[in-house]
Amino acid sequence: MFIHCKLAILILVLSLDSQVHTGKIIGGHEAVPHSRPYMVLVKQHTTDGKPKYCGGFLLNEDFVMSAAHCQAKHIFVYIGAHRSPIENIQPIPVDQTFPHKAFNATSYKNDIMLLKLSSKAHFNKNVRPIALGDHSGLPKACIVSGWGRDNTSEFMSVVLKEVNVTLIDDIRCSMENNYCSKGETGPAEGDYGGPLVCEDGKAYGVVSNSLKPHSGAPPIHFYSKISHYKSWVTSTIRNAWKSSKYVTLDLD
Template identity: 50%
Template sequence: MAVQKTWVVLVLGLSLRSQVQTGEIIGGHEAVPHSRPYMVLLELKMWQNKTRYCDGFLVSDEFVMTAAHCQARIYYVHVGLHKFINNRTLKGIEVSRAIPHDDFSNTRGFNDLMLLQLSKKVKFTDHVRPIPLARRSDLLPQRCLVSGWGHSKEKPGMASALREVNVTLANDSSCDEPHAYFSLGIIGPSHGDSGGPLVCENEVAYGVVSRGDKPCHSFHYKVFIKIPDYLAWIEGHLRKK
C-alpha cells in the first residue's frame, strides 16, 4: 500500500456483479442467490459444546481461506449455500487440517488468516467455485464489497440469507497495523462476518475480514488482512497438500 502522510477516503459506490444498495446498515442487502459461488459458511464446534459461525471462501477445490481467530475444535464447511436456517441446514464438509498463520497474534489481531483443508474435494458447479487471489500491488483496490451471513441492524442473530454491501476504503498511514486494508464507517462486515473476502476489481479476493472496530486516532476502522502480502505463505501450503 502506498505510504501517504494524509488519508484519502474513496467512496466506492458500485457493486461488482449486481447493483447493491448500501444505506445506513451494517450487514448489507440480500445478495442475488448463488451470485457469490466462492462464499462458504463455517460452522465452528467449540470446546464447551458451543457453536459459532464465521465466513470463508474457496481458493481451490480442497482449501478454504478464513480468519485465524475463527479457530475451533471441529469445523463444518457449507458450500453452495444461500439460505441458512440453524436446525435445517445440511451437515457440511469436515475439515481435515486447520493452518492458522504462524505469526497470528490473538491479542493484536495481526496476521489474522487461516487455511482450512477439506476432508474431501468439492466439485465445481455454477454455485460452487473458487475465487482468484490478488497478486502483489501497491495500489489501493477499487470497487470493493463484502459478503456474509453475519448480523445486521434489521434483526439480531445470523442472517437467514447471504448479504452483501459495498465498503468505503481508506488509505491511512498513521494506523500502526501492517499488511492490512481499512474501511471507514459503520457500513461493512459485522459480527459473524469474520473470515469472508474483501472482493474488488473483476471479482478478485484482495483481503480477509478480520476485525470490525480498530481505533486509529479519532477514527474507527474495519480491518481486512491484505492477501497480496501473504501469497508466498498461501501458495506454499496449497502446493504441500
C-alpha cells in the first residue's frame, strides 16, 4: 500500500501540474533516455506548502549529492526517472541532510550537500552511481543535466534535458573553490544540485548558481568543485556509517 502511494505521488510530481514552477536548462536538448542513470530529482517540501525542485546525483546506494541551498525540512528523491509518467521509478524519503557546515547562503560558497537515503537505492540498468572526478587542471568537454524548463516554457520539463558547457579559466572562481562557465546556454534554478560531468564520465562539480551581470554580459554559471571537498565527503559518509550499519562507503 505504501509503495503504491509513493508511486502515485511520483506521477503527480512529474505530471507537470500547472501550479509547479521551476528553473531551466537553457538551450539544452533531451538526453538519451536513461543514459545518465545517476541523475536524481530532488523534491523539497517547504514551509509554505509549495514544492520546489533541485537536481542531485547518486554516489552509492545510500547517498545522493546535491547543493546545500536545496536543503529543506522534508526531502524526497526520485531515482531512475527520464519521462513522465514512467514505471519502476524509485521514490525514497531522505533520512538525513548534511549541508557543508561552511555553506554561505548569501555568497553560495561551499554550496554542497549530502543526502542520506532512508532506504537503499536498488541498482539496475536505469539506476547507477557516478564516480567523483579528481582533476588538478580545468576539465574539458563538460555537460549538465536537469528537469528544469527550457526557454520556451514556464513549466517543468517532461524529460531529462542536458546541455554542453565550456569551463573558463577564472582566478576568482578558483579562489572560491568553484568551476565556472559563461554563456546564455547552461543551467538555471531548477537544475541546481545536479552534476557537472566531464571528459571521463565522472562528476567534477555540483551545479550551484548563476549570475546575470548588470552590464548585460552573458550569465556566469558556478559549480562547486568536488575535488576540494573529497575529504569532507569521505568523512561525512564514514561517520554516518559508524551510526548506521547498513551504509556502504564506496566513492570509486
